Amino acid sequence: MIGIAERHQYILNKIQQHGSLDVQTLCKELKVSSVTIRKDLKLLEDKSLLYRTHGGATLNNPYIVDRPVNEKELLQATEKMQIGQVAAKLVEENDSIIIASGTTVLAFARNIQPVETLTVVTASLNVALELVHQTNVEVIQLGGVLRKSSSSVTGPYAEGMLIESYCSKLFLGVDGIDLEFGLTTTNALEAHLNRQMIAASQKIIVLADSTKFGKRGFGRICGLDKVDHIITDRGISEVMRKGLESLGIKISIV
Structure with missing residues (x-):
């Protein structure tokens, strides 16, 4: 059995090569228990050499910060448009839906072409603004305090309007998806409004590119038990996909 220093060097070399790793793979390769690997990852995280995640570790900080919407729109633009195209196919005739905020749901809105x-x-x-010119679409704009970074509203006015509504589907954009912590966003008020949207919807559909997995924002929206369907791109890891499917969540990969 190799020593602790050699294990740590092996782990660092592997994470430099792949950007992330999982505990079970390390257990098999190093022939040690998961308890030992988790202790190793904790020590390496304490030295600021990596970040621990659910079931593994990553080189990238999983705790996300808020960015302006115009900056976010440039990130993973192709993947977001493809996710939006698939999500648009879920809109049915004479449907009533809620669309939250974010650049991925905006890509979805741009792909909506309702017949009825x-x-x-x-x-x-x-x-x-994207949907207001479509003659077949009735837009109900929630009111409240405008968050300039996301060009969306939050607060009690918006939440009060949702209490009087019930829709077939919620199309939700998020900043983080973590198997343990659930869905998150960078703003606590937005997270609270998202919870009200969930309460007002029959089916919860999350639109998220693969960079959102394994990350956590400041505001927790809900656990993954509330989610029915996630639409994402091919960058999602096999470990994450299987973990989500084991919770009964449908995963569509574009």
């Missing part, structure tokens, strides 16, 4: 009447409740100014 569609009612859309949204917190996002950009989503409302």
Whole structure:
């Protein structure tokens, strides 16, 4: 059995090569228990050499910070458009849906082409502006305090409007998806509004590119038990996909 210094060097070499790793693979390769590997990862994290995640570790900080919406829109733009195209196929005739805020749900809104009447409740100014010119779409814009970084509203006015509504589907954008911590965003008020959207919806559909997995934002929205369907891209890891599917969540990969 190799010593602790050699194990640590092996782990660091592997994470430098792949960007992330999982505990079970390290257990097999190093022939030690998961308890030993988790202790190793804790020591390496204490030295600021990596970040621990659920079931493994990564070189990238999993704790995300808020960015302006115009900056976010440039990130993973192709993947977001593909996710939006798949999500648009889930909109049914005479549907009533909620669209939350974020650049991935904005890509979804740009792909909506309803044949019959569609009612859309949204917190996002950009989503409302995208759909307002479609003759078959009735847009209900939630009111409240405007968050400039996301061009969306939060607060009790928006939450109060949702209490009087019930829709078939919520299309939700998030900043982080973690198997233990659930869905998160960078803003606590937005997270609270998202919870009200979930309460007002029959089905919860999360639209998230693969960079969102294994990350956590400041505001927790809900546990993964609330989620019915996640649409993402091919960058999702096999470990994460299997973990989500084991919770009964449908995963669509574009």
